[in-house]
Amino acid sequence: MVQLTINNIKVNAEAGMTILDAAKSVGISIPTLCHLKNLFPSGACRICSVEVEGMRGLIPSCAYPVNEGMVVETNTPRVRSARKTIVELLVENHPQDCLICVRNKNCELQNLSEQYGLREHRYSGESKEHAIDVSSASMERDPAKCILCGRCVRVCHEVQHIGAIDFTNRGFNTIVTTPYNKGLNISDCILCGQCILVCPTAALREKSALKDVANALKNKNKYTIVQVAPAVRATLGEEYNMPLGTDVTGQMVTGLRRLGFKKVFDTNFSADLTIMEEATELIHRIQNGGSLPMFTSCCPGWVKYAEHNRPEILPHISTCKSPHEMEGAVLKTYYAKKMGLKPEDIYVVSVMPCTVKKYESARGELAEQTMADVDAVITTRELVRFFKMAGIDFDDLPQDSFDNPLGESTGAAAIFGTSGGVMEAALRTAYFKISGKELDNLDLEAVRGLDNVKEASIDINGLTVNIAVVNGIGNVGPILDDVAAGKSKYHFIEVMTCPGRCINGGGQPIHQKQDKVVKRMKALYQIDANMKLRKSHDNESVKTLYKEFFIEPNSHKAHEILHTEYFDRK
Amino acid sequence: MHNHIFEKYPAKDKSQLIPLLQDVQAIYGYLPELALQEIADYVGLPLSRVYGVATFYNQFRLTPLGENIIRVCRGTACHVKNSANILYALESALKIKAGETTRDRKFTIEIVACIGACSIAPVMTVNDDYHGRLTVKDVPTILKKYQTTTKPKASAEPEVKLA
Numbered sequence: 001m002v003q004l005t006i007n008n009i010k011v012n013a014e015a016g017m018t019i020l021d022a023a024k025s026v027g028i029s030i031p032t033l034c035h036l037k038n039l040f041p042s043g044a045c046r047i048c049s050v051e052v053e054g055m056r057g058l059i060p061s062c063a064y065p066v067n068e069g070m071v072v073e074t075n076t077p078r079v080r081s082a083r084k085t086i087v088e089l090l091v092e093n094h095p096q097d098c099l100i101c102v103r104n105k106n107c108e109l110q111n112l113s114e115q116y117g118l119r120e121h122r123y124s125g126e127s128k129e130h131a132i133d134v135s136s137a138s139m140e141r142d143p144a145k146c147i148l149c150g151r152c153v154r155v156c157h158e159v160q161h162i163g164a165i166d167f168t169n170r171g172f173n174t175i176v177t178t179p180y181n182k183g184l185n186i187s188d189c190i191l192c193g194q195c196i197l198v199c200p201t202a203a204l205r206e207k208s209a210l211k212d213v214a215n216a217l218k219n220k221n222k223y224t225i226v227q228v229a230p231a232v233r234a235t236l237g238e239e240y241n242m243p244l245g246t247d248v249t250g251q252m253v254t255g256l257r258r259l260g261f262k263k264v265f266d267t268n269f270s271a272d273l274t275i276m277e278e279a280t281e282l283i284h285r286i287q288n289g290g291s292l293p294m295f296t297s298c299c300p301g302w303v304k305y306a307e308h309n310r311p312e313i314l315p316h317i318s319t320c321k322s323p324h325e326m327e328g329a330v331l332k333t334y335y336a337k338k339m340g341l342k343p344e345d346i347y348v349v350s351v352m353p354c355t356v357k358k359y360e361s362a363r364g365e366l367a368e369q370t371m372a373d374v375d376a377v378i379t380t381r382e383l384v385r386f387f388k389m390a391g392i393d394f395d396d397l398p399q400d401s402f403d404n405p406l407g408e409s410t411g412a413a414a415i416f417g418t419s420g421g422v423m424e425a426a427l428r429t430a431y432f433k434i435s436g437k438e439l440d441n442l443d444l445e446a447v448r449g450l451d452n453v454k455e456a457s458i459d460i461n462g463l464t465v466n467i468a469v470v471n472g473i474g475n476v477g478p479i480l481d482d483v484a485a486g487k488s489k490y491h492f493i494e495v496m497t498c499p500g501r502c503i504n505g506g507g508q509p510i511h512q513k514q515d516k517v518v519k520r521m522k523a524l525y526q527i528d529a530n531m532k533l534r535k536s537h538d539n540e541s542v543k544t545l546y547k548e549f550f551i552e553p554n555s556h557k558a559h560e561i562l563h564t565e566y567f568d569r570k
Numbered sequence: 571m572h573n574h575i576f577e578k579y580p581a582k583d584k585s586q587l588i589p590l591l592q593d594v595q596a597i598y599g600y601l602p603e604l605a606l607q608e609i610a611d612y613v614g615l616p617l618s619r620v621y622g623v624a625t626f627y628n629q630f631r632l633t634p635l636g637e638n639i640i641r642v643c644r645g646t647a648c649h650v651k652n653s654a655n656i657l658y659a660l661e662s663a664l665k666i667k668a669g670e671t672t673r674d675r676k677f678t679i680e681i682v683a684c685i686g687a688c689s690i691a692p693v694m695t696v697n698d699d700y701h702g703r704l705t706v707k708d709v710p711t712i713l714k715k716y717q718t719t720t721k722p723k724a725s726a727e728p729e730v731k732l733a
């Protein structure tokens with residue numbers, strides 16, 4: 001422990017702590033821009049400057065450790081004026097279009113401009129001009145709005161281990177971009193959107209599909225159906241200032257109905273369906289000497305990563321479509337027939353926590369004949385904008401429940417949104433399928449939580465099944481090396497691109513609040529715990545679907561409609 | 571063509587990036603895209619980082635040089651004598667920007683800060699030849715002359731031409 005003084009307040013701080021964190025512990029907030037918690041400080045922006053007695057220059061508090069007896073001032077005229085100048089220079093080299101910007105009112109640059117009282121343009125000069133990269137199906141890059149904080153670069157390199165973008169050129173010409181400034185669509189980017197979540201401005205953002213959805217809703221010939229991913233209900237409330245981890249399923253369903261969708265279905269239904277298919281596929285591979293280990297396939301970012309970087313792994317990835325694609329496929333086949341609808345008249349919208357799903361829904365092979373399984377994907381953030389535009393006052397909405405039959409789900413499906421969830425859900429069902437008995441304890445603590453890689457061994461009727469859960473694509477490398485070398489001891493591996501999984505997906509609300517991942521996770525486990533039915537094979541609507549249509553999991557028909565294929569894109 | 575260079579360096583060693591880039595550039599006169607990817611794989615860095623380094627330092631080029639290298643002086647004296655117009659005339663005649671090479675690889679335009687020939691400003695060099703007291707009207711004639719030569723002139727004595 002060391003003792004120091006910050007703004008005349010005595011502070012006890014742990015050795016090695018930064019001035020920034022020590023100040024925070026006593027309620028003194030210091031602005032930051034380039035700083036990212038848990039990553040090595042970069043010290044690039046200097047907005048966190050403070051005065052330290054005995055030191056000449058201003059000190060970047062995010063990168064400077066506390067010392068015994070240190071005397072720090074965070075709020076002197078000199079500090080304030082230095083910070084203000086930094087903000088002014090950033091603002092002058094930034095487009096002045098806040099009023100029509102997608103991050104209006106949720107922009108760190110805007111906040112700083114307000115905080116430091118910018119009221120006039122004191123500097124003028126050349127400002128950068130760059131084209132917007134709209135090449136990918138999921139995201140847009142607008143380098144003119146970039147303030148070069150480098151947060152996206154560090155997340156992409158240090159957390160995701162992808163490294164699709166970096167600083168290029170130098171001085172005034174510096175720009176964060178892909179090699180050769182090519183479109184994201186032909187770069188190494190897997191469109192995970194983790195960079196969007198950390199960008200302080202709108203330089204990185206999703207590609208919006210709201211116009212398409214609005215057009216479909218006003219088209220009288222379209223039967224519009226919406227489905228919502230498990231993770232969205234646990235985060236949507238944050239956009240309305242509700243506490244982290246508030247479950248807003250009921251209001252969300254009402255809101256979607258008021259937007260005009262004919263049916264409001266739940267992707268959790270097809271999460272249960274996915275488990276039936278995937279568990280069956282796993283058992284089949286184990287019993288018939290198929291490619292093992294088998295990897296989960298519900299994360300399109302992971303699939304894209306494997307296709308681009310590790311094509312030799314592709315036979316190991318389950319052939320199951322991801323849940324929302326399955327839901328779309330069932331809607332345009334079974335449901336269309338049942339309801340007497342023409343499949344081409346059905347317009348399926350997925351509300352997803354994810355940016356990659358936009359790209360996924362545009363993949364040619366995820367279609368029945370020439371019709372895409374899913375017509376449009378919008379993110380949690382886009383849904384909130386849609387609600388606002390439609391005058392839907394979320395706080396005062398009554399609760400409603402999903403339509404049936406594709407709205408029924410079990411607790412196993414609810415936890416699909418969090419790391420380890422697919423594994424846990426699949427094991428609940430695989431255990432039953434192999435042994436004919438139910439697991440005594442449905443809560444598989446070993447696969448829960450935020451560790452980078454979680455592993456467990458489960459004994460099913462004398463058969464030991466070794467499993468692993470990879471939490472974040474940045475941790476998958478060594479596991480893939482083992483598989484490629486034939487050394488992997490696992491049978492089944494869950495891989496999800498985003499750290500924490502879909503609850504922390506690239507389409508989720510943007511803010512830097514602490515513990516967001518943990519609290520959102522808790523919400524999903526709570527939904528599971530509250531369910532009467534907690535195993536996918538107990539879902540009555542799924543059972544009916546097999547009885548009336550697919551006959552059994554992995555049947556010929558199921559393969560045609562619910563499974564897919566992958567391509568070497570190296 | 572550059573594979574033997576890798577043998578000199580330990581694999582997966584990030585600190586070897588810059589010497590490797592220099593060696594590869596020494597072979598081609600620039601850093602071809604494929605070579606950059608191979609270097610990235612060899613040192614174990616994403617291509618974006620290697621590209622970032624290659625664009626940060628002035629010593630690295632990402633495009634091949636043309637047969638004729640035009641250097642336009644944009645130093646103070648030449649600036650006062652309107653060298654911006656000379657540059658603009660070159661750029662529009664060759665349909666490239668400074669720093670770029672024409673598609674037929676005949677010409678590269680570069681900007682230099684001061685060539686040290688202020689007395690004949692505005693001035694540009696083509697390969698080793700100096701062309702001074704330029705006006706926009708001189709540009710087509712000069713270009714034409716080099717358009718027809720196939721090899722860059724390797725004259726021992728640099729020519730100085732005053733318009």
Ligand code: SF4
Pocket residue numbers: 155156160162163164165188189190191192193194195196
């Ligand atoms: S979307 Fe993901 S992979 Fe692409 S640049 Fe952003 S962080 Fe990197």
Ligand code: SF4
Pocket residue numbers: 145146147148149150151152153176195198199200201203204
């Ligand atoms: S794109 Fe955003 S996160 Fe990346 S450097 Fe620019 S401002 Fe920072």
Ligand code: FES
Pocket residue numbers: 031032033034035042043044045046047048049060061062063
């Ligand atoms: S936040 Fe400390 S230098 Fe940027």
